[in-house]
Amino acid sequence: MKPISLTRYLIQEQHAGRINADLRLLIEVVARACKTISIAVGKGALGGVLGDAGTPGAQSMNIQGEAQKKLDVLSNDILLEANAWGGHLAGLASEEMDHSQPIPDAFQRGNYLLLFDPLDGSSNIDVNISVGTIFSVLRCPDDVTSPGDEHFLQPGTAQVCAGYTTYGPSTMLVLTVGHGTHAFTLDREVGSFVMTARDMRIPEETKEFAINMSNQRHWEAPMQAYVGDLLAGKEGPRGKDFNMRWVASMVADVHRILTRGGVFFYPIDAKCRDKGGKLRLMYEANPMSFIVEQAGGAASTGRQRMLDVVPTGLHQRVPVMLGSRAEVEAAVAYHARHDAAP
Numbered sequence: 001m002k003p004i005s006l007t008r009y010l011i012q013e014q015h016a017g018r019i020n021a022d023l024r025l026l027i028e029v030v031a032r033a034c035k036t037i038s039i040a041v042g043k044g045a046l047g048g049v050l051g052d053a054g055t056p057g058a059q060s061m062n063i064q065g066e067a068q069k070k071l072d073v074l075s076n077d078i079l080l081e082a083n084a085w086g087g088h089l090a091g092l093a094s095e096e097m098d099h100s101q102p103i104p105d106a107f108q109r110g111n112y113l114l115l116f117d118p119l120d121g122s123s124n125i126d127v128n129i130s131v132g133t134i135f136s137v138l139r140c141p142d143d144v145t146s147p148g149d150e151h152f153l154q155p156g157t158a159q160v161c162a163g164y165t166t167y168g169p170s171t172m173l174v175l176t177v178g179h180g181t182h183a184f185t186l187d188r189e190v191g192s193f194v195m196t197a198r199d200m201r202i203p204e205e206t207k208e209f210a211i212n213m214s215n216q217r218h219w220e221a222p223m224q225a226y227v228g229d230l231l232a233g234k235e236g237p238r239g240k241d242f243n244m245r246w247v248a249s250m251v252a253d254v255h256r257i258l259t260r261g262g263v264f265f266y267p268i269d270a271k272c273r274d275k276g277g278k279l280r281l282m283y284e285a286n287p288m289s290f291i292v293e294q295a296g297g298a299a300s301t302g303r304q305r306m307l308d309v310v311p312t313g314l315h316q317r318v319p320v321m322l323g324s325r326a327e328v329e330a331a332v333a334y335h336a337r338h339d340a341a342p
């Protein structure tokens with residue numbers, strides 16, 4: 001059968017009553033913005049877009065206190081501009097902005113809230129390694145016309161759509177509207193996303209894990225014990241050898257897991273304990289957890305299902321464990337045993 005385009009897939013979902021016209025339009029607009037980002041990322045040094053934002057000696061910083069890259073700022077601007085005037089959104093929030101923004105009065109307002117990490121994996125931008133965009137869509141509460149930060153603080157279970165784009169050897173969009181996880185590859189000549197994987201399934205078991213091992217000495221005891229047992233391989237209690245991969249772009253690591261299985265960890269450690277973790281709940285953990293669960297995987301903080309976390313802040317950080325179900329459950333069990341010990 002001829003592969004279908006993203007547009008056709010979305011129309012089919014609308015006709016099946018799984019999304020409405022506004023959500024379809026919203027996803028189309030985000031996908032179009034991601035194509036523009038893909039072009040900028042693809043040009044690399046030729047586009048003059050590599051390197052840090054700001055001026056030498058006056059480095060531009062985001063709300064998280066992290067140095068911004070030119071492409072972080074550009075991608076954020078592309079997504080903001082594309083989504084402001086479509087009429088399907090009530091407000092937007094970005095990892096790169098201090099606060100959410102209601103849609104300006106000059107434009108029509110819709111019923112959805114969009115959150116995004118415009119360019120995830122910033123440290124890989126300048127070295128030509130895959131980076132990506134992550135997004136999440138929530139409903140704006142019924143009685144709210146001009147949403148503030150507090151209206152975005154909904155648990156991951158409230159998401160109506162989540163997706164990411166990975167800008168790698170090919171540009172891919174992976175999407176869920178709560179009925180499976182599907183992948184689309186950008187046909188650069190035609191300029192449209194074409195479905196290349198329907199109903200992605202993450203294998204339940206795996207022998208591959210992703211973690212930044214350089215933080216090992218800072219982890220909590222249950223994480224030390226769990227990874228210690230993975231490293232012990234065939235001779236250890238797990239009775240099998242594990243392989244390790246760490247791209248350090250969450251989108252690329254999650255994409256590998258969706259494609260061939262594996263587990264991804266960014267646990268809490270002594271360095272990020274005060275902040276609650278390294279990765280952001282609203283822009284990274286929740287959308288990726290929705291996508292992973294819809295592909296049969298699991299996602300947890302180590303102590304709670306990720307999608308059940310009730311957010312307390314727009315830029316809240318959390319420990320993240322997601323991927324092949326059996327392996328996430330194994331890691332969670334180490335935490336449960338540790339916490340239950342007298």
Ligand code: FDP
Pocket residue numbers: 119120121122123124212248249250251279284
């Ligand atoms: P980055 O800081 O480069 O934007 O979102 C944060 C993130 O990348 C993830 O994409 C990635 O998985 C992780 O941080 C990398 O962390 P380390 O620098 O500790 O490897």
